[in-house]
Amino acid sequence: MKRYLPLIPVVLFAVFAAAMYFGLKNDPRALPSVVVNKPMPEFSLAPVLPGQPGLAKADLVGRVSLVNVFGSWCGVCVEEHPTLLDLSARKAVAIYGVDWKDTPAEGAAWLNQRGNPFTRVGSDQAGRLALDLGVSGAPETFVVDKHGQVRFKQVGAITPDVWRDTLGPLVAKLEGEP
Amino acid sequence: MTAEIGRFALMLALMISAAQAILPMLGAHRRDARLMVFADSAAVAQFAFIALAFACLVRSFLASDFSLEVVAANSHTAKPFIYKFSGTWGNHEGSMMLWVLILSLFGATVGVFGRAIPLTLRARVLSIQGLTGLGFLAFIIATSDPFARLFPAPPQGAGLNPLLQDPGLASHPPFLYLGYVGFSTAFSFAIAALIEGRSDALWVRYARPWILAAWTCLTIGITLGSLWAYCVLGWGGWWFWDPVENASLMPWLFGTALVHCALIAERRQTLVKWTALLGILTFSMSLIGTFVVRSGVLTSVHAFAVDPGRGSFILALIVGFTGGGLILFGLRSHRLGEGAPFALLSREGSLVFNNFMLITLLATVFLGTFYPLAIDLLTHDKISVGPAYYNVTFMPLAALLMLGMVAGPLLKWREDSGREVLRRITPAAAAGGAVFIVVLAFNLGKGPWPAAGLGLAAWLIAGSLQIVTRRTRFRQVPLEQSLRMALAMPKSTYGVVAAHLGLGVLMAGVIGASTWKQEATFAMAPGEAKAFAGRQVRLLTVEPGRGPNFEIERAVLEFSRDGRPETVLSPERRFYPERQSTTTKAAIRTGALGNLYAALGDQGDDGRFTVRLYDHPLAPWIWFGGALMAIGGVLAFSGEWSLLAIRRRAPRVAPVTNAPAAASQGAAP
Numbered sequence: 001m002k003r004y005l006p007l008i009p010v011v012l013f014a015v016f017a018a019a020m021y022f023g024l025k026n027d028p029r030a031l032p033s034v035v036v037n038k039p040m041p042e043f044s045l046a047p048v049l050p051g052q053p054g055l056a057k058a059d060l061v062g063r064v065s066l067v068n069v070f071g072s073w074c075g076v077c078v079e080e081h082p083t084l085l086d087l088s089a090r091k092a093v094a095i096y097g098v099d100w101k102d103t104p105a106e107g108a109a110w111l112n113q114r115g116n117p118f119t120r121v122g123s124d125q126a127g128r129l130a131l132d133l134g135v136s137g138a139p140e141t142f143v144v145d146k147h148g149q150v151r152f153k154q155v156g157a158i159t160p161d162v163w164r165d166t167l168g169p170l171v172a173k174l175e176g177e178p
Numbered sequence: 179m180t181a182e183i184g185r186f187a188l189m190l191a192l193m194i195s196a197a198q199a200i201l202p203m204l205g206a207h208r209r210d211a212r213l214m215v216f217a218d219s220a221a222v223a224q225f226a227f228i229a230l231a232f233a234c235l236v237r238s239f240l241a242s243d244f245s246l247e248v249v250a251a252n253s254h255t256a257k258p259f260i261y262k263f264s265g266t267w268g269n270h271e272g273s274m275m276l277w278v279l280i281l282s283l284f285g286a287t288v289g290v291f292g293r294a295i296p297l298t299l300r301a302r303v304l305s306i307q308g309l310t311g312l313g314f315l316a317f318i319i320a321t322s323d324p325f326a327r328l329f330p331a332p333p334q335g336a337g338l339n340p341l342l343q344d345p346g347l348a349s350h351p352p353f354l355y356l357g358y359v360g361f362s363t364a365f366s367f368a369i370a371a372l373i374e375g376r377s378d379a380l381w382v383r384y385a386r387p388w389i390l391a392a393w394t395c396l397t398i399g400i401t402l403g404s405l406w407a408y409c410v411l412g413w414g415g416w417w418f419w420d421p422v423e424n425a426s427l428m429p430w431l432f433g434t435a436l437v438h439c440a441l442i443a444e445r446r447q448t449l450v451k452w453t454a455l456l457g458i459l460t461f462s463m464s465l466i467g468t469f470v471v472r473s474g475v476l477t478s479v480h481a482f483a484v485d486p487g488r489g490s491f492i493l494a495l496i497v498g499f500t501g502g503g504l505i506l507f508g509l510r511s512h513r514l515g516e517g518a519p520f521a522l523l524s525r526e527g528s529l530v531f532n533n534f535m536l537i538t539l540l541a542t543v544f545l546g547t548f549y550p551l552a553i554d555l556l557t558h559d560k561i562s563v564g565p566a567y568y569n570v571t572f573m574p575l576a577a578l579l580m581l582g583m584v585a586g587p588l589l590k591w592r593e594d595s596g597r598e599v600l601r602r603i604t605p606a607a608a609a610g611g612a613v614f615i616v617v618l619a620f621n622l623g624k625g626p627w628p629a630a631g632l633g634l635a636a637w638l639i640a641g642s643l644q645i646v647t648r649r650t651r652f653r654q655v656p657l658e659q660s661l662r663m664a665l666a667m668p669k670s671t672y673g674v675v676a677a678h679l680g681l682g683v684l685m686a687g688v689i690g691a692s693t694w695k696q697e698a699t700f701a702m703a704p705g706e707a708k709a710f711a712g713r714q715v716r717l718l719t720v721e722p723g724r725g726p727n728f729e730i731e732r733a734v735l736e737f738s739r740d741g742r743p744e745t746v747l748s749p750e751r752r753f754y755p756e757r758q759s760t761t762t763k764a765a766i767r768t769g770a771l772g773n774l775y776a777a778l779g780d781q782g783d784d785g786r787f788t789v790r791l792y793d794h795p796l797a798p799w800i801w802f803g804g805a806l807m808a809i810g811g812v813l814a815f816s817g818e819w820s821l822l823a824i825r826r827r828a829p830r831v832a833p834v835t836n837a838p839a840a841a842s843q844g845a846a847p
Contacts, residue, residue, distance in 0.1 A: 007508035009455060010501065013462075017497045019552065073758035075251045075336045101758065113332060 035142070035150045040067075041132040045122025048099045048107045055096055055122030060144050064174045065094040066167070067142040068118070068158075069130060071102040072110035074138040080157035081114050087163065088117035093171050097121035100130050100138055143167060145174045181246055184234030185325040191227035191282070192315040194220055198285075198308030202301035206374075214297050217304035221289035224311060225282040232266075232279045235324050239266045245331035248272060248324050254337040254756050256727035264348035270488075271324035276352065277468070278314050280359040284388065285311065288363065295384045302370035303363070310362050313495045321488045337756035340728070346406025350399055354426055357396025358464035361433060361457075363388035365503065368457030372506050377515035379450045382443040385457070387818040389440060393433045394811030400426050401804030412762030412777040414697065414792035416800055419568050424547040425467030428540055432460040435536040437814075442529050446591065448517025449526075452533070455507055462500035463540075469496065521593035528586035535579040542571040580634050580685065584641030587674055588648060606644055610637025624693055631689035638682030645675050670817035677810025684803025690772070690796025697793070699779075701786040711774075711793040714738050718746075720778075720787055728752040733778045733787060735765075749778040749789075773797040 035041070040057055047054040060067070068084065070077040088095055097118035099107035104123045111121065124130055133142065136155070143152040152170055154162065198220035205213025235248075239262050244250040252269040253262055267276040285307040292300050318324070367385035374381075403426065408416045417423060436456040443453040469492040520526035546563040588602045614633030618626060646652070649671060650663040696711045707716040716736045723730035731751045737744045747765035754761070767774040772795040779788030 003512075006451075006511045009459070010504040010508050013500055013504055016548075017493070017501065019548075020493055020496075071758070073336075073756070078251050078332075078336055079247075106758075 035133055036153055038150060040142075040144055040148045040150055041129070043122075043129045043132070045098065045124055045129065046104065048097070048104045048121040048123045049111065049116070050108065053120060055098065055120045057148060059120055060096065061146070061148045063094055063146055064171050065096055065119075065144050066171075067096045067098060067144055069098045069100050069124075069133070069135050069138050069140045069142075071100045071138050072106040073102060076157050077139045078114070080139050080159070081117070083158050083160055083163065084117035085115050086160075087158075088119075092163075092168070094119045098129060099123045099125075100135065101125065101127050141167075143170055143174070145177065180234045180237050180241075180243070181325040181327065184231040184238075185323070187227045187231040187234065188315065188319060188325075191224050191231065191278075192312065192319060194224045194227065195282075195308045195311035195315055198224060199305055199312050201305075202308075203305040203373075206298040206301045206305070209298075211297065214301035217301045217308070218289035220308065221282070221285040221304050224308065225279075225286035228275075228279050228282045228315075232275050235272060235275055236263065236266050239263065239272075242335065243331075244333070244335050245327055245329070246324075247326045247328045250328050250332050250335045252337075253335040254727065255334065256756070257337065257343070258726045260345075260348055261343045267351055271318070271322045273351065273355075274314070274318050274322050275324055276355055277359060278311060278318065280352075280355050281307070281311055281314065281362055284360055284363050284392075288366075288388070292384070296380070299367075299370055299374060299381055299384070302373055303366045306366035306369045307362060310366070310499065313498065317488075317491050317495060321491050334756075337727075337754065340752065340754040340759050340761045343754075343761075344406060344410050346402060346410060350402035350406055352399075353395050353402060354399030355468075357392050357394075357399050357433070358426075358429060358468055360388065360392025360395055361429060361436075361461045361464050363392065364433075364436060364457035365461035365499070368454040369503055369506060371454055371514065372510040375510060375513035377450075377513060379443045379447045379453075379515065379517075382440050382450065382453055386440050386444060387815060389433070389436055389457075390811055390815040390818055393430075393437050394808055394815055396426065396430050396433060397804060397808045397811055400430060401801055401808065404804070405801050409764055409766065410761065412764050412779075412790070414695075414764070414775050414777070414790070414794065416691075416797070419546065419563070419565055421547050424543050428543055428547070429460055429464040429467050431536050431540040431543070432456060432463050435533045435540075436460050438529050438532050438536075442526050443517075446518055446520070446526060447515060448520065449530075450514045450517060451511045454511065454514060456533075458500070458503040458507060462496065462503070465492075465496045465499065469493075518592075520591075523589070523596060523599065524593045525586065525589045525591045528582060528589050531582050532579070532586060535575060535582070539572060539575050539579065542568070542575065546571075577631070577634055580638050580681065583678055583681070584637055584644075587645045587678070588641070602644075602648065603641065606637050606641035609640035610634060612636070628689055628693035631693075632686055635682045635686035635689065638685065639679055642675050642678040642682060645671065645678075668817055669820075670814045673810045673812075673814030673817060675810070676813060677807045680803045680806030680808075680810060682803070683799050683806055687796045687799030687801075687803055691794040691800065694795045695792060698791050700789045700791070701782055701784075702789050703784075703786045706786075710791050712739065713744060715789075715791065717787065717789060720781075725752065727756065728754045731778065733776075733789065735776050735789065737774065745774065747774065747776045749776045751778050768798050770798070771795060 040060060042057050044056040045054045066087075070080075084095055087093060095118050097111075097120070099121060102123070102125060104125070107121070107123060111118075122129075133140075133150075139157055141154040141158055142150050143154070145151050151174060152167070154167060158167060198217060201213045202217035202220075205211070205216070238246050238249050239253055240259070242249065242253055242255045242262070244253075248269055248271045252272075253265050257265065266272045285304060288295070288300065288304055288307065292303075295303070364385060367381050367388075371381040400423075403423070404416045407418065408414070436453070439449055439453050439456055442448055443450045469489075546567050549563055584606045585599060585603055589599060610633040613636035614629050617629035617632050646664065646667070649667055650660040652660045655663075698708075698710050700708050700710075702708065702717040704717055704719050707714055709715075714737070716738075718734040718736055720731060720733045723732055729752070731753075732748050733750075735747045735749070737747065745767050747767060749765040750763040752761050752763060753759075762777050762779070764775055764777040766776075772793065775792040775794060777790045779790060781787050
């Protein structure tokens with residue numbers, strides 16, 4: 001028996017490591033969302049880019065879309081941006097932008113500088129829509145189906161991996177729904 | 179160009195670390211001295227190239243080179259110089275660079291100053307150190323390239339999180355990292371000893387200076403971190419039991435156990451196996467601490483890199499190093515010596531008690547930190563574990579440990595007599611009891627627990643001072659002779675005194691500030707006065723101002739006591755336009771007996787300002803105690819270091835042997 005005593009730490013650590021592995025898969029940031037599988041709340045946002053339309057709920061109906069909550073003050077959004085530009089250049093999905101807690105001028109400057117992946121952009125300077133959506137930080141992205149139902153919430157940046165493994169397949173599946 | 183030099187240097191460091199991991203281990207196995215001494219130069223070269231890469235990154239930050247992704251995402255031209263500099267490690271990529279820089283620094287110090295360490299042991303230690311470097315350099319290059327370019331380069335950066343723009347950020351992460359990563363040496367020595375399979379405790383003696391250095395830095399880092407939270411977060415709190423804080427506390431608890439257990443292993447050649455296990459676990463805990471909070475397994479306000487891709491890589495590293503180390507321990511630990519027997523009531527016994535209590539404390543923190551994860555995995559419920567849990571688990575156990583702490587250093591090695599010990603601890607017990615009774619008599623309905631806490635602090639402070647009076651035979655021999663003995667006393671003994679004393683002072687601060695604190699939140703218009711903690715406080719004005727990259731709202735609060743002006747505090751709110759966010763800068767008046775703390779909040783719709791006030795009796799003692807503990811670490815370290823230096827000058831006899839040295843067992847030096 002005594003010979004096996006020194007192996008106890010390894011066994012305990014193996015249990016811990018397994019828990020950590022599932023913890024990684026589990027993603028604790030997937031906070032229970034208040035809006036998933038519910039209709040998108042009614043909203044109508046003022047434009048961000050001068051001379052272009054704003055964003056309203058009616059714009060989302062009829063096709064599968066991503067609604068991306070961003071802000072010119074948000075560092076991770078800068079990281080996420082190239083992926084969004086790429087998706088929009090490939091016309092992979094319609095992406096709508098919600099410029100959150102930001103002045104339209106700064107949001108527009110940010111988009112002009114980095115490129116605009118959005119079909120339409122609305123300004124949510126007061127954060128009302130973000131509140132209804134239960135946004136806890138930027139970037140967050142909502143996958144909305146053809147009927148205006150929110151089907152998924154992505155917390156944090158969309159990376160090429162996230163698109164390939166999660167959002168891309170989901171969008172393809174939703175496109176196939178009636 | 180700078181970035182390309184940096185990346186190239188990083189690649190070279192990776193290759194050197196690979197060579198450093200393989201060749202010296204091979205050399206030690208084959209008894210080939212040329213391969214073994216290669217470890218020394220490889221360790222220095224690895225450090226030099228990582229330092230070059232780090233310098234390149236720093237330069238990119240200072241020059242605001244926004245063509246680098248990490249600079250663009252975390253810096254801004256309008257940022258003051260010091261925060262451009264400290265911003266280098268205020269992000270995931272840069273902090274990883276700092277991590278490997280410190281790792282290679284510790285390796286290089288073993289290569290340069292460790293000449294007294296027998297060649298085979300040194301080669302194996304440096305080989306393990308190189309292997310660790312290899313793992314983390316590969317991690318940086320594969321998943322967190324700090325030199326990734328952005329095209330087209332933006333004209334302006336996104337700015338550093340304003341919370342991190344504080345002198346605290348410039349200093350506390352480097353110290354934390356020096357601590358965390360410093361424990362890599364404990365790991366390397368333990369693994370090398372297991373591979374070597376010698377039964378003596380020589381390796382512990384050589385490892386001790388590095389272990390003490392790491393422990394001291396971690397102590398400084400935690401103390402500064404808590405001070406930073408107190409001054410910047412604006413809630414008057416100094417410890418939140420946040421996963422990130424726990425992540426620094428857990429290696430500290432293990433490290434403290436290791437420092438003490440290495441003491442017995444070195445002096446008495448006993449508990450050598452346990453020391454090796456602690457060496458492995460302390461570093462594992464540092465790895466888990468630094469990385470778990472970043473991998474997305476646990477969420478926290480502090481975690482600044484949440485990316486599952488990086489998380490899996492890091493998990494693989496943790497599993498590789500910890501799992502590998504523990505398997506090696508399971509297979510080889512029987513080769514390490516058993517050591518001399520000792521009585522329960524002895525210095526050794528007290529150190530076993532110390533280790534037992536520290537590990538139990540660690541277990542409570544570990545459970546509190548990971549329990550929410552376990553619950554989430556099993557039931558998908560999101561819960562969080564708060565101070566209430568720690569108050570009923572951690573605090574009583576810590577009190578028990580402190581109860582034993584006084585007796586430990588006053589005990590004799592091997593065995594001691596109970597009656598003698600009781601006589602020795604009487605003065606400390608008297609001091610503690612007196613404080614308990616006095617506080618109980620005066621503490622106005624706060625119950626016996628705070629009084630017991632302060633009594634415990636007094637017991638600890640008196641008991642620590644008793645180490646000096648006992649060793650110098652104070653009042654048993656003439657004063658002059660005592661003084662001479664005090665001067666001749668080894669630095670490491672003073673280290674014990676300062677560290678134990680520091681914990682007592684810290685304890686007094688924590689009890690004082692949490693028991694007798696007064697807090698109030700007022701909505702005040704300029705000119706309005708309120709009563710707070712026996713004072714009158716008047717908001718004189720709230721005036722705007724400008725900092726280098728922020729706008730300021732500064733309140734002027736005048737405190738007076740019985741009509742006499744006492745002090746003026748000017749808390750600030752700072753608004754950082756480039757991040758559209760606001761931070762608070764609390765104003766604190768510090769005295770020996772307490773802090774008066776003021777923070778400015780929002781302006782309400784009626785034009786009145788929210789003002790938060792705290793009166794924290796004894797609060798400065800918290801950080802003063804932490805500082806004393808760190809000083810204790812420095813003293814103990816310098817004691818050990820000078821021993822190492824003496825051995826370095828001594829003629830070198832390299833005991834190159836693989837046979838279990840039975841002769842050294844039980845032979846106390």
